[in-house]
Amino acid sequence: MEEKVKSKQKKRTVCVIGHKNPDTDSICSAISYAYLKSQIDGPNGPYKYVPCRAGNVSAETQYVLDYFDIPQPLYLENIGTRVKDLEIRKTAGVDAKISVKNAWNKMRSENVNTLAITDKDQNLAGLITINDIAKSYMDENDSAIVSVAKTPYRNILETLEGEMVVGDPDANFEQGKVIIAAANPDVMENYIDPHDMVILGNRYESQLMAILAGAGCIVVCLGAPVSKTIQHMAKEKGTAIIVTPQDTYTVARLINQAMPIDFFMKSGELTTFRLTDFTDQIREVMSKKRYRDFPILDKKGAYIGTISRRNLLDARKRALILVDHNEISQAVDNVENAEILEILDHHKIGTLQTINPVYFRNQPVGCTATIIYQIFQEKQIEIPRQIAGLLTSAILSDTLVFRSPTCTELDRIAARTMGRIAGIEPENYARDMFAAGSKLKNKTPEEIFYTDFKTFDIDEQTIGIGQITSMSQNELDDILVRISPFIEEEYQARGLSLAFFMLTNIIDESTTMLCYGKNVSEIIGMAFKAVVSDHAAALPGVVSRKKQVVPSLMQVLSKESEMG
Numbered sequence: 001m002e003e004k005v006k007s008k009q010k011k012r013t014v015c016v017i018g019h020k021n022p023d024t025d026s027i028c029s030a031i032s033y034a035y036l037k038s039q040i041d042g043p044n045g046p047y048k049y050v051p052c053r054a055g056n057v058s059a060e061t062q063y064v065l066d067y068f069d070i071p072q073p074l075y076l077e078n079i080g081t082r083v084k085d086l087e088i089r090k091t092a093g094v095d096a097k098i099s100v101k102n103a104w105n106k107m108r109s110e111n112v113n114t115l116a117i118t119d120k121d122q123n124l125a126g127l128i129t130i131n132d133i134a135k136s137y138m139d140e141n142d143s144a145i146v147s148v149a150k151t152p153y154r155n156i157l158e159t160l161e162g163e164m165v166v167g168d169p170d171a172n173f174e175q176g177k178v179i180i181a182a183a184n185p186d187v188m189e190n191y192i193d194p195h196d197m198v199i200l201g202n203r204y205e206s207q208l209m210a211i212l213a214g215a216g217c218i219v220v221c222l223g224a225p226v227s228k229t230i231q232h233m234a235k236e237k238g239t240a241i242i243v244t245p246q247d248t249y250t251v252a253r254l255i256n257q258a259m260p261i262d263f264f265m266k267s268g269e270l271t272t273f274r275l276t277d278f279t280d281q282i283r284e285v286m287s288k289k290r291y292r293d294f295p296i297l298d299k300k301g302a303y304i305g306t307i308s309r310r311n312l313l314d315a316r317k318r319a320l321i322l323v324d325h326n327e328i329s330q331a332v333d334n335v336e337n338a339e340i341l342e343i344l345d346h347h348k349i350g351t352l353q354t355i356n357p358v359y360f361r362n363q364p365v366g367c368t369a370t371i372i373y374q375i376f377q378e379k380q381i382e383i384p385r386q387i388a389g390l391l392t393s394a395i396l397s398d399t400l401v402f403r404s405p406t407c408t409e410l411d412r413i414a415a416r417t418m419g420r421i422a423g424i425e426p427e428n429y430a431r432d433m434f435a436a437g438s439k440l441k442n443k444t445p446e447e448i449f450y451t452d453f454k455t456f457d458i459d460e461q462t463i464g465i466g467q468i469t470s471m472s473q474n475e476l477d478d479i480l481v482r483i484s485p486f487i488e489e490e491y492q493a494r495g496l497s498l499a500f501f502m503l504t505n506i507i508d509e510s511t512t513m514l515c516y517g518k519n520v521s522e523i524i525g526m527a528f529k530a531v532v533s534d535h536a537a538a539l540p541g542v543v544s545r546k547k548q549v550v551p552s553l554m555q556v557l558s559k560e561s562e563m564g
Helices: 002-008 024-041 059-067 100-110 130-138 153-160 204-212 228-237 248-258 279-288 309-313 368-379 385-398 409-422 426-437 445-449 473-493 520-528 545-563
Strands: 012-017 047-053 114-118 124-129 163-166 178-180 197-200 217-220 240-243 293-297 303-308 319-323 339-345 359-362 453-458 461-470 498-505 510-517 536-540
Touching (some): 012 024, 024 368, 059 385, 100 114, 100 130, 100 153, 114 303, 124 130, 153 163, 197 248, 228 240, 303 309, 385 426, 409 426, 426 461, 445 473, 453 545, 461 545, 473 510, 510 520, 520 536
Parallel strands (some): 178 197, 217 240, 461 498
Antiparallel strands (some): 114 124, 453 461
């Protein structure tokens, strides 16, 4: 029985996501690790693991996904907590014409301070609060206020528990004041004006005088019977008659509570939020308003409920597992406001910090997918063909078909083992995969530049390094000419200290490095013993950004910082 109860509980969503401008490893590892975690936890686990991406999928990665018939992961631009992640109080909207008393009773029964007024399509028309109701009762001394509010007779009947014996219950009381007929009939004619609502007892003379004076409605208290003569005369004069079991004092006290709430509601420029709004954006707005509750609208603008400031205090951060990165500059936006549960990576330890201890697995291998392969083995979980195909593709991509200096024997073993499961021959498959990714002829310089672009913070400097790989030197030469002017403008626009772009030839195992920034020629000379000519440097034997380029640049820039 306990297991059945647990399985029905709502699982917490955990987003498994790679870095911005994701490469094949980032995408394939996110999908594969989400699958693996689901298998480890089992169907009754507390989490629902969802593979996500923080950027567009490259042509190479799309080839892999299409080959193994797997959809793209969910796009997640910002991981900050949204309104939809909060506990929304789903109080139903009410009609604008319900009585103040009805609204008060609804607030008490549902223990809320605010009611939303909506139309039949759930469009928000206004709000009414307990304070509004208190003011309607305490601050209104105008005896004509009930008619000014165009109070429906149905509201009056409901509030007074009365019965209309003459008149139209669907009409409104729209003219006149409310008075109590406490004087003698001969005095009444001096203070009853046409259309007034007169509260009185069972005295025949008083009822007759009110009708003859042109009263719009008479309210007969204590359930007193109304004679046929009075009813007939009322019909002729157009006077409505209501009979109520309440006494005169109670009727006088309750009559204002029959008014419709649209007379007191706030409307016009209401402060509303959407389900997709981020909580850090609405927090400031809420702090400047003195409202208790704020209405929430769905994507179509329909009202669905309310939140209060307390909901922000109780907001639960969105849960994340990071794969293939641990640099805050590479992570999805607002990552510092998320709850990171795990990090799985094969790069240097970066700048990302967590509030609580997390599971952090970082190994010096060529690809994150290799680590995931290891976990499959450790947990003795069978690897399905599609997942094996994704992991193989990621390793072949990150290690440049085992040519990268980052490649280890474990990478080779993992790729070949999973290649057999996936039914592919690694080298031949990789050739087609890279060919698909090298179709850059029709792409803009911006699309090429951000295909695989990462930023690194080195000694208070922000360095941007992009990379593309190809098996065709002619294609790389063409891209170099097209992309150079774009990089020169882009690195300044982004406020980068230095910008580099690697055009890597997989076959030759070499890179042409485009370089921009202050003292860049000296930096490249010291880091690679290479000469920069027209913003370009030839780097034979250099193919890995992670193991060859970033460490060399870090060493040089750190020395410059010490000397400076």
